[in-house]
Amino acid sequence: MKYGVVKLTKELLRNAIHPVTVNYPAKKDSLGELTEIVDESRGKHRFDEVKCVGCGACAIVCSSSAITESDSDLERTLSVEIGRCIFCGRCRDICPEKGLELTPEFEISKKGQNANDCIRVEHSVPLGPCDKCGRPTFPIRQIESVKKRVSENIDPANLVTVNKDMEIFMRYCPDCRRTASYALRTHPRKSY
Amino acid sequence: MELPSTISIASIVFLPIVSFFLGIIYGYEIRKVSARLQSRRGPWLLVPKSLRGTLGVTRLFQPLYDIIKLLCKESLIPSTSTKGLFRSAPYIALTCVIVAAAFTPVATYSYLASFELSLVVILYLLLGVPFAFILGGAASASPWGVVGSQREAELMLAYETPLVIAAFSIATMADSLSVQKIIDVQATRLPFLLLNPLSAVAFLVAIIGKLHLKPFDVPEAEVEIVAGPATEYGGRLLAIIEIVKTFLMAICVGLFIALFLAGGSVPGYEKLFSIPTFLLEGLLIVLVMTLIHTLNPRFRIDQALIWYVRVPTILAISGLVWAYAFRHFFPAFI
């Protein structure tokens, strides 16, 4: 006990002179940071305005059904309910266009009475109309991105035929596609 | 008997207020020093500029903000408690402690301290505080309160013995029971801290038990019994309990300085110099108590009782024997 007194005093003095507290919530006015957050921290979502095509894969794979998609006549809206999110990152991992990222922003508390007051992150993409019947079908950007991906990955022998088919059918809604496939003789089991 | 002057009567009211603010500063010092020893910052002495709008400029009076906040909350009375005793127990403690604060000298000055038996009055009134807590804890119909009251009663038996014996050994050395006379004797000779260190140590340890600092905060053990006797109190009554604790801190530290450190007076200087010295000595004593408070775990009640019988009581009795021997062998010194 006696020989520990010197060591103890040194440690106490070191604790007293160099506390380890971070500065949050005070704003540091020099170039220091408020608090150390690594870039990989998962916080509030951010949809990339250009890259997100509105496919809705994030809504399907979300662990706690926090992401919902809803269609109106003109646009499809993807909405992340932060109050339900568990910040697992599955939506970010499965997005084919890398259009969704979880930023390190952590100041997401709000005054509110119930879950509807909690913040939501929303993103809308415009929907294209069906060429035949005029109803809203798929987001325009999703069509472009699927076309590009198919053209890049397909066997070059079938490229011309597939491109021709995609020109016609990508802009049909699923009902019109079904009715038109017989007339245009492009049933899937027919060989080209 | 001549009537006291108006200044004296005004000082009777003024001194408890000064003691209250001193107690608040000591309470802040405990929180700040124990936080710094744990490598964190305590309540801010100067709030950073960006937060001054919401959090004020300084947190030096943090215990005072606690008390004011508690005064403005409603107090809930349990329906199965003894309501009269439950409600009045904190006020009994408050009365005892305010009167005792009027008797304790602050920076060597107190009109009532020159009363011939002021030491006895102070020690007697300070007994009212644990007494009221025991009653209040038992009156709240809650098992936590009852257990806390039992522990408070046992601890009171433990720490009152060295406290009173050490105080009376000082009274023996100064040949008077009046606190003002004890201060005057020390001001012309040496402080009793140097002449009778055994009693000083016994008194300091007894004070640590009285103020419920670790290792003796058994009655208010937070993890075991929720808050001891203060469990059922909330709102205004809890504010009264916090005020009592603040006063108790100031009175105990002031009594230590008066009995052992010449009340803060510096020999050879005027009485006005005793104010910064009193403050400095008070802060130093609280620093020592905070170091002990931060570095120790909590004793069990039987361990505390046995330790108090073993070490401080023996020290206090030795101090009393030393005081008598001192008076016998050096009669001209006092």
Add this chain to the structure above:
Amino acid sequence: MRLGLREKARAYSPWIFHAHAGGCNNCDIELAACFAPRFDLERMGIQLRNNPRHADIFLVTGPAPKQIAPMLRRVYDQVPNPKVAIACGSCAITGGIYNRDDEKPNYAIGGPVEKLIPIDILVPGCPPRPESIIQGIMLALEKLRHR
């Protein structure tokens, strides 16, 4: 002068009671980290008490299972006015991952906390970072001033 002091004292010294209403304990650990040396809430005069009768802020973590739902209401009633309730974590706000489907609610959850007690501040996250909890508590201080 007295009125200003009352509101100021309420904002300068809030005491928190933490009510654990089921849940995986992650939010409780992050709350305990708030009082550790790294994010020191004692700087703002905030203390963590274990007695609801001493508290101003009532912080709930976890989805409230059916067994604890009446107790939560009972403990909330024992906090003296004025008080503020904070729902901390996704489970307290919406049931979180335990409440995936709105059509088929979970058999064990007695509702998100908003069905049991009136809430004032929502702190989402799973678990919320200690900095998020601190931000939520600062919002609660503003609300406490005007209660």
